[in-house]
Structures are given as structure tokens and as C-alpha cells.
Amino acid sequence: MASPNNLQFQEFEEAAELLSADPGASTLSMSGSNTPSTTASAGEDVKLDLSEDEEGQQESSELLGGQKPSGGFWTFEYYQSFFNVDTMQVLDRVKGSVMPQPGRNFIKYYLRSNPDLYGPFWICVTLVFSVAISGNLSTFLVERGNPAFHYRPQFHRVTIAAVVIFMYAWLVPIGLWGFLTWRQGAERQIGGYSFLETVCVYGYSLFIYIPTSVLWIIPYDWLRWTLILIAMVISGSVLVLTFWPVVRDDTKVTAVATVVTIVVLHTLLAVGCKLYFFQTAASTPTALPTSSTLHNHTTLAVKTN
Amino acid sequence: MAASEEASRPFAGLSDVSISEDIPVEGDISVPVGPSRRDDEFSTLDEPVKDTIMRDLRAVGNKFIHVLYPKRSSALLRDWDLWGPLLLCVTLALLLQGGAADHEDQGGPQFAEVFVIVWFGSIIITLNSKLLGGTISFFQSLCVLGYCIMPLTVAMVVCRIVLLVSSGVIIFAVRLVVVMASFGWSTFASTAFLADSQPPNRKALVVYPVFLFYFVIAWMVLTYSP
Numbered sequence: 001m002a003s004p005n006n007l008q009f010q011e012f013e014e015a016a017e018l019l020s021a022d023p024g025a026s027t028l029s030m031s032g033s034n035t036p037s038t039t040a041s042a043g044e045d046v047k048l049d050l051s052e053d054e055e056g057q058q059e060s061s062e063l064l065g066g067q068k069p070s071g072g073f074w075t076f077e078y079y080q081s082f083f084n085v086d087t088m089q090v091l092d093r094v095k096g097s098v099m100p101q102p103g104r105n106f107i108k109y110y111l112r113s114n115p116d117l118y119g120p121f122w123i124c125v126t127l128v129f130s131v132a133i134s135g136n137l138s139t140f141l142v143e144r145g146n147p148a149f150h151y152r153p154q155f156h157r158v159t160i161a162a163v164v165i166f167m168y169a170w171l172v173p174i175g176l177w178g179f180l181t182w183r184q185g186a187e188r189q190i191g192g193y194s195f196l197e198t199v200c201v202y203g204y205s206l207f208i209y210i211p212t213s214v215l216w217i218i219p220y221d222w223l224r225w226t227l228i229l230i231a232m233v234i235s236g237s238v239l240v241l242t243f244w245p246v247v248r249d250d251t252k253v254t255a256v257a258t259v260v261t262i263v264v265l266h267t268l269l270a271v272g273c274k275l276y277f278f279q280t281a282a283s284t285p286t287a288l289p290t291s292s293t294l295h296n297h298t299t300l301a302v303k304t305n
Numbered sequence: 306m307a308a309s310e311e312a313s314r315p316f317a318g319l320s321d322v323s324i325s326e327d328i329p330v331e332g333d334i335s336v337p338v339g340p341s342r343r344d345d346e347f348s349t350l351d352e353p354v355k356d357t358i359m360r361d362l363r364a365v366g367n368k369f370i371h372v373l374y375p376k377r378s379s380a381l382l383r384d385w386d387l388w389g390p391l392l393l394c395v396t397l398a399l400l401l402q403g404g405a406a407d408h409e410d411q412g413g414p415q416f417a418e419v420f421v422i423v424w425f426g427s428i429i430i431t432l433n434s435k436l437l438g439g440t441i442s443f444f445q446s447l448c449v450l451g452y453c454i455m456p457l458t459v460a461m462v463v464c465r466i467v468l469l470v471s472s473g474v475i476i477f478a479v480r481l482v483v484v485m486a487s488f489g490w491s492t493f494a495s496t497a498f499l500a501d502s503q504p505p506n507r508k509a510l511v512v513y514p515v516f517l518f519y520f521v522i523a524w525m526v527l528t529y530s531p
Binding site: 076079080082083085086087088090118122125126129133136150151152153155158159 | 413414415418433435436437438506507508509510513514517520521524525528529530
């Protein structure tokens with residue numbers, strides 16, 4: 001391939017030649033995305049010049065770490081670039097979060113510099129409702145034998161679940177990304193993850209909790225703790241496999257501390273959800289006021305009889 | 306030849322016309338503004354109030370019928386209006402009151418919660434479908450999602466009537482069947498209108514949030530306890 005200087009020089013020379021040959025000829029102005037000009041001889045050279053420009057632009061955007069969102073953050077197209085996924089891609093990523101394999105980094109293998117916000121957002125919404133609804137169902141099943149129990153929809157739990165899960169899915173990635181970027185800045189390392197990729201991997205890692213929360217309806221405590229353990233192992237390993245390659249170049253203490261913090265926060269979320277939303281027969285503090293008032297009514301009724 | 310002569314005749318006389326300066330030229334150049342304007346047929350200022358109200362009511366009723374028999378027609382989409390969704394949302398929220406919500410905060414959804422879920426849910430689903438590259442407009446999508454709540458509102462009415470009788474297991478089974486049928490109807494009706502505006506490889510991504518939305522509303526209807 002000829003060097004860029006040569007090509008440009010040629011382009012101007014030919015255009016100048018053509019103009020001098022026929023001063024009255026109409027000239028086409030060449031822009032970046034134009035088709036080759038009407039003069040056949042200049043077509044090839046001009047095309048090469050243009051495509052080189054475009055290639056250069058594309059390369060620099062890849063180095064910036066992922067797809068460059070088009071437009072400013074006040075345009076609609078900016079946010080549309082975060083939803084650039086197909087059904088099969090989303091299903092693929094969900095599958096990857098449920099079956100982590102030791103060799104596969106979730107971000108490098110599944111995201112491939114196309115992080116999306118569709119998965120994290122809708123997985124969080126589904127998780128909020130599945131936890132609240134399953135918690136309500138499990139309370140109902142536990143208290144069915146109790147004649148003093150009056151079924152309550154407990155809708156305020158949706159609000160609490162939403163606040164907790166969305167805070168976890170957004171604040172923890174912010175903190176982790178900020179910490180990792182700061183460490184990289186301090187240690188002069190390359191190859192960190194962008195903020196969007198961190199949010200994405202956290203969002204997809206929460207998917208395993210959806211079937212877990214549905215299975216938590218079954219009112220056996222040992223089963224619930226087993227399910228928590230399985231879910232935490234799978235979900236935690238997705239996160240650890242993703243973040244270990246980035247932190248392992250750091251000092252040993254920082255690397256281990258980061259990974260342990262990730263796992264501990266994930267555990268806290270799972271255990272907290274289980275303890276608050278899914279209460280066993282022995283511990284139902286929220287139902288106590290109603291059952292005590294109803295108990296008084298029933299004892300009064302018994303006494304009058 | 307004759308035609309050109311005739312054509313030039315209207316202008317032939319003009320060359321002879323001259324206006325002398327001592328004759329004042331006067332006239333009226335104002336254009337009469339009246340019922341002869343071009344948008345005469347759209348002017349609704351003079352019609353009786355009954356006509357105005359009936360026209361909107363008829364449009365709303367027409368859309369209700371379209372939800373009942375979801376054909377792939379574009380009547381719902383073309384002339385969107387938000388009266389129907391507002392009416393349905395208020396009715397649903399009012400019917401969900403008066404249950405366990407009165408006593409303590411353990412109960413069902415408050416009025417504001419139903420409103421927030423219906424309207425913010427519709428807005429988020431519309432934004433989602435537009436971000437995924439859909440061609441439907443914002444208010445058209447809100448209109449479709451709101452109107453397709455109608456089967457669930459009907460199910461709520463049925464549930465409340467049935468609950469007046471008793472609240473045993475058979476009644477619960479009846480309610481379950483009715484709510485599930487209306488949930489399926491709502492989802493089917495809204496996807497019949499919305500799914501066409503999406504590229505084919507993303508249809509499921511758009512349909513799932515609609516499914517979740519009507520599932521949550523169906524859950525609220527089903528768990529209503531007096």
C-alpha cells in the first residue's frame with residue numbers, strides 16, 4: 001500500500017490537472033462518506049485515502065475501551081447505544097452468568113465490549129418482584145395452619161426490596177469501579193473495566209437469585225440455606241473470575257481484600273433478603289401485632305361462649 | 306394561432322390602461338375571515354357540548370372494543386388518547402382500596418402505589434421499546450398499554466363481586482382462573498399491537514417487560530383480600 005503522503009499528493013495533483021484541462025468543468029467536493037468521484041482515474045486513490053481515515057477513527061474508539069456512544073449524554077442516541085443487543089445475546093449472557101467456567105472471564109467472553117443496560121435493569125426489576133411475591137407466598141404457606149392468620153398482601157415489601165436491590169446493583173459497582181480505577185492509576189496498570197461493564201456483570205450475576213427466590217417458597221430451612229449456598233457459589237464465582245485477573249497484579253493484600261469484599265457484599269445481599277422476606281414459623285415479628293389482636297378477639301369469643 | 310390570440314387578449318387591453326393621477330384609487334383589500342376558511346370542517350367551536358363529549362366517548366369506547374377483540378388493526382395506534390388509561394387506572398386503584406390496606410401498612414397497595422406502578426411501568430416499558438429500536442411513538446405505546454389493562458380491571462370487578470359471597474377455597478380457585486385468563490388476554494392484546502413495531506430479533510426483549518407488567522398487576526388483583 002502506498003504511504004498516506006503519497007496518496008494525498010496524488011489526489012491534489014490529479015484534481016489540479018483536471019481543473020487546468022477544463023476550467024469550466026463542474027467540480028464535486030469530496031466528503032468522508034462520498035462515493036468515488038466521477039473521474040474514473042481518481043476513484044481508487046481517493047477511496048483508499050478515505051477508508052484509511054475511517055479505519056483510524058475506528059481504531060482509536062476501540063482503544064477507548066468499548067463502543068463509543070454516539071452523541072452527547074443529552075441525546076437519545078447516546079442511551080440507545082446501551083441497548084444494542086439482540087434476544088440471543090441477552091440469553092447467551094444469562095446462560096454465562098448461570099454456568100461460570102474457570103477459563104472464561106464474563107466481560108471478555110460474553111460482553112465483548114458491547115455492555116448493555118437491558119439485562120441489569122430488567123433482571124433487577126424481576127428480582128425485586130420475585131423476592132417480594134415469593135416472600136409473601138412463603139409467609140402464607142407457613143401460616144396456613146394458623147387459624148388466627150389473616151392473609152395480607154404485604155405490598156410495602158416491594159418498595160423495600162426495590163430500594164435494597166437497586167442500591168446494591170448500582171452503588172456497589174460504582175464503588176468497585178472507582179476503587180479499581182484508583183488502584184490502576186496508582187500502580188500504572190492497563191486493562192481495567194469500564195463503569196458500564198462493571199454494572200453489567202453485577203446485573204447479570206444477580207440472575208441466579210431469581211429462581212433461587214422462587215424455590216425459597218418451599219418452607220424448609222435446610223433447603224433454603226442449601227439454595228443460598230449454591231446460588232452464592234455460582235454468582236460469586238462469576239464475579240471473582242471476572243475481577244481476579246484485574247486485581248491479581250496488585251499487592252497480595254489488596255487483591256485478596258478486594259475479592260473478599262466482593263464476595264462478602266454478595267453474601268450479605270442474599271442472606272439479608274432471605275432473612276427479611278422469608279421468615280420461618282419461629283420468627284415472624286411482623287405478623288405479631290395482628291395475631292395478638294386477633295388472638296384477643298378469639299379468646300373473647302371463646303369466653304362468651 | 307387563435308388560442309394564442311385569445312390568450313394574449315386578456316393582457317392586450319392592459320397596455321392601454323393608465324391610471325391618471327387625479328382619480329383616487331380606493332378599495333378594500335381585507336380578506337373576509339369567516340366560515341369559508343379551509344379548515345372549516347375541523348372547527349369545533351360552535352358545536353353543542355354534548356357533541357364534543359360524545360365524540361371523545363365514542364373514540365374511547367371504540368378503543369375498548371378493539372381491546373376486547375384484538376385484531377391487528379391500527380385504530381388504537383393512530384389516534385391515541387389517554388382518557389381510557391386514566392379511567393382504567395383510577396378504577397383499578399379505587400377497587401384495590403378498602404381491603405386490608407385500611408388497618409395497617411401490611412396490606413395491599415395504596416392508591417398512589419397503583420398509580421405509580423401503572424404509569425411509571427408504562428413509561429419504562431415504552432422507553433425500553435424505543436431504546437431497543439422500536440418505531441412506535443411514545444404516547445401511542447402508553448395508550449396501548451393503558452387500554453390493555455381493561456381485562457384486568459374487569460377481573461377485579463368480578464373478584465370483588467365474588468368475594469362478597471364468601472372467601473373459601475372454591476372462590477379462590479374461581480378468582481385464580483379469572484385473573485389468569487384476563488392476564489393472558491391483556492398480554493396477548495398488547496403484544497398484538499406492540500410487537501409489530503420491533504425488529505424481529507428483539508421481539509422477545511420487548512414482550513418480556515409487558516409480560517412482567519401485567520403479571521404484577523394481576524398479582525395485585527389476585528391478592529386483594531377484604
